[in-house]
Amino acid sequence: MSATAFKSYRPPVIEPSEEGDELLEVAMGPHHPSTHGVFRMDVALDGERVVKLKPVFGYLHRNHEKIAETASYLAAMPYTDRLDYFCSLTNNWAYALAVEKLAGLEVPERAQYIRVITAELTRIQNHASAIGFLLQEMGASGTPLMYAFREREKILDLFEELTGSRMMCNYMRFGGCRVELPKGWLEKVKTVVDGLPQFIDETEALLTGNEILMARSQGVGVLKPDLAVNAGITGPMLRAAGVNYDIRKVDHYGIYDRFKFRVPLGDHGDIYDRYMIRVLEARESVEILKQALKDVPAGPIMDPKSKIRGFRPKVGEAYGRIEAPKGELGFYLISDGTGNPYRYRVRPPSLINLTVLEDMCLGQNVADVVLIFGSVDIVLGEVDR
């Protein structure tokens, strides 16, 4: 896992099986049911085997970073919802964290707890739907996805009650959160959280021991830990390869040092491990939620120093990162003292986790490409920005 390992690394070249065989080039996407949106993979096939794979993206590019540089700091917040539209609350948190570092704002205790609760709920619903989509791509048409969405629905209802919107939450602000919790919201969260272990057990009973799932996923799309580290892979992908790296443990951002939770690690780095890691992480998130819900303190939810109108952080730069459900989500900001950032850069986990797609797919069957792609768990809104 040294830095020199990467210099010597080249993707394996796969020779055609017989002399004189011709390769078949297939464009999977941009309109393909397996691509989670508009994404293209130019695949060169030797029979069923993948010999070359070129990812093509940019179909959903909408100038996110430049728009944020021309708008005020606050006006960029609703745009962050639209990056990874499954997890808008963690996007909000990452951006708020970067601006808080830049402007030197303190987040009150109560807001920290609310942030942890919403972020962990986001993680559970993201992992549930990631597993659902993975199984959808495996050919289990509907059932696991519908079970996942049934659970996600309950969490989205909670988000709607708190933030006013189901997916585009736009809830966190620099130095706290936007609105106070509605009456009885925490009790409702408790009810949902109490039901979650049963849902995860159900998912596991349905899938974990399933022979078809094991045959399709074990030993397929293996990602070696040294390549994962060198390519900057983060999140469940990296931990499935066996590298112990979780920003909640490394950075202790927010108040994560107060909670006891374990970081699940995989052995093989194949699709099955990635599935298993998501299940286990969802279980750990339930544990964090139980601890966080026990003692939500009373008090303000906004730093009194924070300003809604005329917000101008001092000259400087800041990088705020969090462990989003898909990996390390970071926002890099440079302030020149005016009302809008001079430079605004997103480090999107979805895009960077996609960079090893070819390495995982080479030598595999073309049917497995769909699966490997699904196991990366990306959202095109974040890949293309």
Next chain:
Amino acid sequence: MLGEGMLKGLAETAKNFAGSFVSKERMTTVQYPEERIAPIENTRDFPFLVYDGSDAMAGLRCVACQICEKECPPKCIYIVKSTDKKPDFVGKMQIYPTRFDIDISVCMSCQICVEVCPFEAIKMDTEFELSTTDRFGGLLYDREQLSKSNEHYHKIHPTEAAEVDARLAEEKAKAEAKAKAAAEAAAAKAAAAAAAALPKEAPAKEPGA
């Protein structure tokens, strides 16, 4: 045994399938146009302008400060300031918008306009059945279409509206107290002046005049 995991999974789906016909909490479908779910208080979709009293155009709280126009992320608000003034809720003369347009097809329901408004003049509506056959003019809402009464605001967001009303009442009381104090001071000054120039009577000023 090969297939054991699959059988276990099938048992799970069978349980869920049976449960979806029996268990009350699993029957979540609502027959939408006939039946409706009770609205959630924090729900937001598109902004509207709040007015006090019965005349929408006279009671509009908006003073055309254009902060929302500037802060709006997708820039869907268009405001033209008036050249004359009209009294606001405390009786102070203020500019008002002669034109206030929101392009609903551009608006992304982010609520930033509501947060930055210092006059509690723009709030989020919960009306979602807005489909129209004219996608250009039909979705460009003007001042008349956007203005809704404070009672409507109370109906859709009761808690928030009560807080806003309390804040405005406090502001109004403060403004009135200030005007009264100013008037009293003016009256005292006038009285002193009158006392100096006897026997002329001092004209007392009316508060808020």
